[in-house]
Amino acid sequence: MMEYVFAALFPVFLLLLFNRVLFSKFLPLGITILILIFGLDGLHQPLPLQIIAGISTIIGFFLGLKIYKKQKRKVK
16 A cells, blocks of 8 residues: 555655756656656556556646746746
C-alpha cells in the first residue's frame, strides 16, 4: 500500500521541484521520467503502480506548467 502512495506523490513532487529550480517546460518532465524508469526500476514494477505513477506524472506536468507561466510573468 505504501508503494502506491509513493507512486502517486513522488512524481508530482519531483516535477514541481525541478520546475521551480530549472525554469523550463520539458526538462523537468524528462528528468522525472528518467528517475522513475532507471532510478526506481519503473519498468519492472506492477502495471497498476506504473499507471498511478504515469497519471501522477501528467498531473505534476500540468501543475508545473502553471508554475512556469507564473515565473515567466514575474521575469518580464
